[in-house]
Amino acid sequence: MTLYEKHLKQMLPIFIRMILLFLFFLFIIFLVLSKGPDSFSFAELLKNENQDILWNFRLPLVVSAVFGGMGLSVAGLVMQSVFKNPLAGPFVLGVSSGASLGVALVGVAGIAITSLNILPAALMGGFCTVFIVFLCSRFFIGKAGILIVGLMIGYFADAIVSLVLFFGEANALRGFITWGMGSFSRLSIDNVPYFSLAILIGCLPICFSIRYLNLAPFGDDFVKDHGLSVKFFRWLSLLSASFLASVVTAFCGPIAFLGLAVPHLAYGIFKTTNHAVLLPTSALLGATLALLASLFSYLPLQAIMSVIGVPVILWVLLSSRGKNRE
Amino acid sequence: MNKLLDVRSCQFGFKQALLLPFNFSLYPGEVVALLGENGVGKSTFLRLCVGYEKIISGEIFYGKENRENLSVRDLFQKVSLVRSNLSIPDRILVRDFVMLGMQKKNFELLEKVMKETKIQNFLDRTLISLSDGERSRVLLAEALIRNTSLLLLDEPTAFLDVPRSIDLFKLLKSIAVNENKGILISTHQVEHALKYADRLLVFLRNGQVVSGLVEDVLKSGALSWAELD
Numbered sequence: 001m002t003l004y005e006k007h008l009k010q011m012l013p014i015f016i017r018m019i020l021l022f023l024f025f026l027f028i029i030f031l032v033l034s035k036g037p038d039s040f041s042f043a044e045l046l047k048n049e050n051q052d053i054l055w056n057f058r059l060p061l062v063v064s065a066v067f068g069g070m071g072l073s074v075a076g077l078v079m080q081s082v083f084k085n086p087l088a089g090p091f092v093l094g095v096s097s098g099a100s101l102g103v104a105l106v107g108v109a110g111i112a113i114t115s116l117n118i119l120p121a122a123l124m125g126g127f128c129t130v131f132i133v134f135l136c137s138r139f140f141i142g143k144a145g146i147l148i149v150g151l152m153i154g155y156f157a158d159a160i161v162s163l164v165l166f167f168g169e170a171n172a173l174r175g176f177i178t179w180g181m182g183s184f185s186r187l188s189i190d191n192v193p194y195f196s197l198a199i200l201i202g203c204l205p206i207c208f209s210i211r212y213l214n215l216a217p218f219g220d221d222f223v224k225d226h227g228l229s230v231k232f233f234r235w236l237s238l239l240s241a242s243f244l245a246s247v248v249t250a251f252c253g254p255i256a257f258l259g260l261a262v263p264h265l266a267y268g269i270f271k272t273t274n275h276a277v278l279l280p281t282s283a284l285l286g287a288t289l290a291l292l293a294s295l296f297s298y299l300p301l302q303a304i305m306s307v308i309g310v311p312v313i314l315w316v317l318l319s320s321r322g323k324n325r326e
Numbered sequence: 327m328n329k330l331l332d333v334r335s336c337q338f339g340f341k342q343a344l345l346l347p348f349n350f351s352l353y354p355g356e357v358v359a360l361l362g363e364n365g366v367g368k369s370t371f372l373r374l375c376v377g378y379e380k381i382i383s384g385e386i387f388y389g390k391e392n393r394e395n396l397s398v399r400d401l402f403q404k405v406s407l408v409r410s411n412l413s414i415p416d417r418i419l420v421r422d423f424v425m426l427g428m429q430k431k432n433f434e435l436l437e438k439v440m441k442e443t444k445i446q447n448f449l450d451r452t453l454i455s456l457s458d459g460e461r462s463r464v465l466l467a468e469a470l471i472r473n474t475s476l477l478l479l480d481e482p483t484a485f486l487d488v489p490r491s492i493d494l495f496k497l498l499k500s501i502a503v504n505e506n507k508g509i510l511i512s513t514h515q516v517e518h519a520l521k522y523a524d525r526l527l528v529f530l531r532n533g534q535v536v537s538g539l540v541e542d543v544l545k546s547g548a549l550s551w552a553e554l555d
Contacts, residue, residue, distance in 0.1 A: 007433065010421070084415065219413055224377070224398055225402070226402055226472075227400075227402025227403070228399075229398060271419075272419065273415070273418045274422050274425070
């Protein structure tokens with residue numbers, strides 16, 4: 001058997017798992033469309049007077065969950081590779097908190113908290129946080145330093161948010177708090193094209209950075225040894241990742257854990273560190289998990305996500321501890 | 327014979343030059359050992375050759391092309407450096423790691439390199455779980471897959487025992503001859519270098535640089551610091 005045939009044979013289980021995952025993903029989409037979080041049955045939905053529910057409620061829910069889950073997972077994967085840290089993610093690095101701060105400031109300024117209004121503010125907040133965390137990361141050598149900086153800036157942003165809210169008006173407060181609980185069901189049908197397009201645009205530069213993302217965990221010198229411009233790709237992928245995380249945060253509110261947990265899950269299922277596999281599968285897994293969570297969209301999303309996310313992170317931590325012992 | 331690497335009265339360093347200006351050439355088919363005490367600039371010189379660090383004076387040519395006119399991407403096509411101090415992430419598999427060096431899918435080359443370096447048996451293990459001897463061969467394989475005529479190794483024998491480093495030297499020698507590559511290897515295994523290298527390049531504490539055939543360098547007394555018998 002030639003090496004090429006061996007290579008194809010090794011890829012086979014990955015393809016099969018991808019296809020199974022995709023079928024499962026389609027099944028969950030169907031489940032959300034047909035069953036949904038509300039009490040209408042599929043037969044009732046098909047009646048003319050109930051079609052509104054399908055188009056104005058369940059379809060935006062599906063789009064929001066699919067692209068939201070995708071965006072956060074891809075952002076998490078990129079951040080983990082670029083920062084060489086398995087615990088990095090949009091939430092841990094403070095991007096979501098930064099975006100929240102932007103949104104809170106908009107709310108207090110008396111502007112209604114609608115997705116399109118808060119998008120620029122969330123983007124600004126997210127970008128600023130990544131920028132600060134990244135600047136600080138150059139002064140830390142260990143893996144813990146960057147997490148500490150990210151968490152600190154996250155706490156700082158959260159503290160400012162509390163202060164802003166404390167002095168804010170009751171009306172603005174309510175808008176912010178419902179936004180802050182996070183939900184995939186807030187996207188309106190008018191915003192469906194904007195949201196999905198923004199996520200796809202954000203993913204595009206990351207698809208061009210796959211080679212960089214594969215090399216990055218070995219350090220900047222190793223990337224340069226392979227003829228890639230470290231600066232260019234690092235900024236390209238980090239900016240796209242924080243763009244993705246901020247857009248999702250603006251439209252769906254802050255959602256913890258998805259970005260952190262999904263890349264580990266993808267690795268656990270596909271057992272490869274090749275981003276050509278990890279990138280699409282993380283996107284698909286993130287979308288599937290978000291869809292699953294959206295089935296319970298009458299419950300607070302943050303809580304559901306943490307219930308799903310915490311066991312995954314624990315599993316990752318425990319399994320890597322076992323490996324060190326060998 | 328055409329020179330793969332041609333260093334012309336070159337000086338390098340951070341704030342001040344580490345060594346006196348020196349000339350050095352590397353030809354296809356030979357293994358040259360770079361010797362010297364810790365901190366004399368061996369690693370810095372290797373980094374210089376792959377495009378890091380600044381030249382203070384002099385020039386470096388790759389074939390006919392001046393280093394000044396080459397981009398990071400051009401250098402990747404000409405020279406590969408094996409870093410034995412690479413920080414290795416937990417999960418990366420040997421198979422995935424080796425593929426990092428490949429630009430276009432070239433499975434014939436991959437197959438050949440894997441046979442040469444004898445790494446076929448642990449492709450599905452994680453890089454971090456390998457023994458030092460196995461890992462040094464995987465690191466070498468990844469560099470060979472970059473398919474450059476110039477190969478530099480920064481202390482590949484650092485973690486190896488005597489039989490493993492002798493194996494490595496023999497492997498490098500056969501690769502140099504069979505593939506017509508020029509190989510420059512920095513090492514502290516002076517005795518192995520004397521035995522297996524074609525020529526020596528020695529950096530001395532006082533800033534002098536001595537290069538030449540093994541016997542000539544030995545006679546010149548440039549290796550007195552190594553306290554050979």
